[in-house]
Amino acid sequence: MKEQLKGLLDQAQINLSEAQIDQQLALVGLLDKWNKAYNLTSVRNPKDMLTRHVMDSLAVRKYLDGQRFIDVGTGPGLPGLPLAIAEPDKEFVLLDSLGKRIRFIRQVCHELKLSNVTAVQARVEDYQDEKQFDGVISRAFASLNDMLSWCKHLPAENGRFYALKGLYPQDELEQLPGHYKIESIEQINVPGIDASRHIVIISKRS
Numbered sequence: 001m002k003e004q005l006k007g008l009l010d011q012a013q014i015n016l017s018e019a020q021i022d023q024q025l026a027l028v029g030l031l032d033k034w035n036k037a038y039n040l041t042s043v044r045n046p047k048d049m050l051t052r053h054v055m056d057s058l059a060v061r062k063y064l065d066g067q068r069f070i071d072v073g074t075g076p077g078l079p080g081l082p083l084a085i086a087e088p089d090k091e092f093v094l095l096d097s098l099g100k101r102i103r104f105i106r107q108v109c110h111e112l113k114l115s116n117v118t119a120v121q122a123r124v125e126d127y128q129d130e131k132q133f134d135g136v137i138s139r140a141f142a143s144l145n146d147m148l149s150w151c152k153h154l155p156a157e158n159g160r161f162y163a164l165k166g167l168y169p170q171d172e173l174e175q176l177p178g179h180y181k182i183e184s185i186e187q188i189n190v191p192g193i194d195a196s197r198h199i200v201i202i203s204k205r206s
Contacts, residue, residue: 011191051192057082066134073141
């Protein structure tokens with residue numbers, strides 16, 4: 001699997017150290033192990049996890065601007081854990097309302113010695129953080145409207161929302177509230193995934 005991951009990373013032009021590659025593989029191993037008991041993801045095959053979880057998460061790395069991020073509705077830590085492994089100097093809060101997912105994330109952080117991740121069990125609309133965030137990341141979490149409504153208190157003054165979507169979300173974009181602006185919409189190509197992927201980057205109008 002290591003050679004498979006290295007090949008995928010080369011295709012995506014993503015540079016990771018040998019230690020970071022080992023951590024990504026260890027993450028897949030833990031996800032596979034825990035999945036059997038806790039049903040954390042519908043993806044059952046570890047090789048599929050490499051593409052649909054690790055590579056799909058890392059594909060957004062180059063768009064992130066800032067030092068402090070929150071991954072809302074993170075599920076079993078996606079995309080937050082692969083990103084935190086790839087960006088050890090950035091800080092990530094991974095938030096989910098389900099206890100089994102947060103317990104899994106904490107175990108991963110313990111075993112992989114990830115010191116830049118904080119796992120929080122809470123509903124996003126109830127979560128408060130004094131420092132606020134450079135970026136609010138969501139992957140298959142909610143409509144753009146709901147994301148902005150539930151997460152409006154999270155970004156700092158110049159913070160951004162990063163919404164990871166499948167198909168181009170035309171209907172959702174048309175319903176965007178007027179006090180937000182679309183900074184960019186990028187099509188993402190993820191090696192090993194033959195499906196449409198987009199990232200929508202949104203900020204508050206000043």
